[in-house]
Amino acid sequence: MGFKNNYSDVNENSIKPIGDYECVIHKVEERTTRNGKVGLNIQFLIRSDVNQKYQKGYIFHTLWKRxxxxxxxxxxxxxxxxxxxxxxxxxxxPEGKDYDNLTQFINDLINKPVRITLNxxxxxxxxxxEVKYINKTKFPLNGANIQQPKSNDGFEEMPVEDDLPF
Known part of the structure; x- marks a missing residue:
């Protein structure tokens, strides 16, 4: 089956409009810039179980080391x-929960719902x-299944087998 180019719905400006987005915390990882600045990069996945635009899109935010x-x-x-x-x-x-390190805390954040105010x-x-505010969600998950992408590039990881012919 072929297709025909149709650019009528293509957004020339790839940034999302200012406003609130219901998201889940998809991924948090520490990265270092080329200039040596270290930050926690947070990927928020826009929820597909809430009626809103840009479902399954991403919003990125960084917390910088002091x-x-x-x-x-x-x-x-x-x-x-x-x-x-x-x-x-x-x-x-939960308030008062003890963590041995930041990694444990970050692991608890994954897949938690939040409301992002984008500027x-x-x-x-x-x-x-730019993420202006991170607040509690207006739509608790209540067991809802958020469809997570298989990987950041959209491809599913394939198992590595020792007996492959190449």
Whole structure:
């Protein structure tokens, strides 16, 4: 079956409009920029079980390590303690729960629902998406099944077998 090009619904500006988006926390990982700046990159997946635009799209947010972390910041590997706690609170993690390290905390965040307020900002002459607020969801999951992509590139991982002919 073939297809015909149809550009009528193509969005020339690939950024999402300012507003609120119901999401789940899909992935959190620490990355270092080319300039040596370290941050926690958070991928929010726009929920497909809530009636909204851009379902299964992503919103990205980074928490940056502090240049001069406080004692509280050091408990969360030098990230802003208040920012990390706001993320936990918005995702519904229980108050007072003990964590041995930031990795345990991050693992608890995965697949938790949150509401993202998206804004725009100008950077180097370009308009970019910016997460303004992270709040509690208005639509608790209640056992709903959020369809997660198989991987970031849309391809399913294939098992590696030792007896492949190539």
């Amino acid at each position: 240049k001069e972390p406080t004692d509280l910041d050091k408990q969360v590997n030098g990230y802003g303690f208040n920012q990390v706690m706001q993320l936990g609170k918005a995702s519904g993690l 725009h900002r100008e950077y180097n002459g370009n308009t970019q998406e």
